[in-house]
Amino acid sequence: MAENVLEKVAVRAEQAAPRRRPRRRRARWLAVVPFFAFLAVGFGLPAGTMAYGAFTATDPATGATRFTTENVTGALSGVYAEGLAGSVRLSLLTALLATVVGAVIAQALVASQKPALRRAVVAACGVFANFSGAPLAFAFIATLGTTGTLTRMLSLESTGFSVYTFTGLVLAYLYFMVPLMVVTVLPAFDGLRVQWREAAASCGATRGQFWRHVGIPVLTPSLLGGAVLMFGTAFASHATAAVLVGGSVQLITIQIANALNGNVLAGQENLALAMSLNMVLVALLVMAVQIPLQRRSARWLG
């Protein structure tokens, strides 16, 4: 009886096998087809258009399209070069500050050894790291703007401080970058084993020596990786700067938005595309630095 059933099952399986295999192969490809199709249309098409448009110009009279490097050279000269340089300078400065401050806070958190405090700070960091863009700009305008609360309370006007400047922008950017950095490097600080510190101490090393010879070298890849991430985040930011300083600080993201809105001159779209291409190149450079660093930090702190 049982053998009979088994035989039947085996026969059925044999019959089914050749029929089922091709269907299954099709089925497993079917699941990923929408993803690739969506990426091609939603990402590939705009990105391809951007790269193509950056190297072409359309004659307004005839409508003919020709290849040119004018857009790219235009996007790298004059006021647009200033914008790119301004963005790089702002991103470098904020990345450096966020890395140092974030690392100090992360170390203070790890050293405090109070789980409740740590949970609260990590939760707050999550919120503040996501509090960027236009709302953040308004919070800073309400605090340090012309009629801001602190401006009136401390009469900051008389000191010559203004939030609508490069300095104000640095202050605002750090507001979401420092929490992001804390969340990013906290696992690395957790990875510094207590045993390493004890071993260093029992060999007679001071605290300074421990950090110089053990702590900092082990953390360097994570910190650098975090700094590169910070640079990329600051470089790509647009909304905070657009709302807070408008056009008074030259930044590449604001210039792209202005060119797209036709605020500067009509027919600037291809220039905007060329500037976008420059941004992509900088971001690619950032990624190229970050990926090996991530691998290295994983080796020690994994």
Add this chain to the structure above:
Amino acid sequence: MARLTSRGPVLGIAALYFLVPVAASLWFTIADADGISFDVYSKGLGSEGLTTSLLRSVSIGLATVALGLLLMVPTTVAVALRLPKLRRVVEILCMMPLVVPPIALVAGVATVLSWQQDLAATPLYGTFQALINRDFPLILVIVYTVMSLPFLYRSLDAGLRSVDLRTLVEAARSLGASRTQTLLQVIAPNLRQAVMGGAVLSLAMVLGEYSVASVLGFEPFAVWMVNVGDSEAQLSVAAAMLSLLFTWGLLLLLTALAGGRTRKTESRRKTTS
């Protein structure tokens, strides 16, 4: 000694830096020429512009989450189960939006949308009209979905790594579950936290997004906030605080959902070290 004393000030100064703008903004919204008034909250927050734009943002956000999950869950599950060769490709493709900043992506999108005039005679024209419908701009859903791919992928990938999917599926299949049953009753519950994590992060991103929407000329919540700021500064600051509250609520939800898992991994870490 120095160690004991330096920690407090570090965290204290940090707390000051982060809490002062929030407190100052809240004060800004209620301070009036002659004292304190809650007019902004009682009148302004009920205004038509706010509710319309907020509802628009929420519906765009939910559509983004739905589209992102519909694309990413089948893809990541299929890759984990049957197409391991595609893993690197999918990962790299999902990280591509990190290389193209939103403002650069939208430059390309704006150019593509400008083809509309040339296509006026073709059936594609209707598609373009649907994409740029002012009340529900489908194009924003598409761009936001692209922008949310990195964290959707990361969260789903982490979720899939933490369960032994292959064994689960084999067990379910050998116990007689159908393919759909396996997907809905075995895989989905195991991925719930990962799915929620990715969904919450992309929802938070969409609710605060300004650059893409303003360049393309739509008015979701963040753009409305900026537009109203020209005439009513207090109202836009109040709206900014509202969006901080939203983010906080969403992330609280996320921690509550992830709570069980973190505790488990923490205890595991303790036993191994």
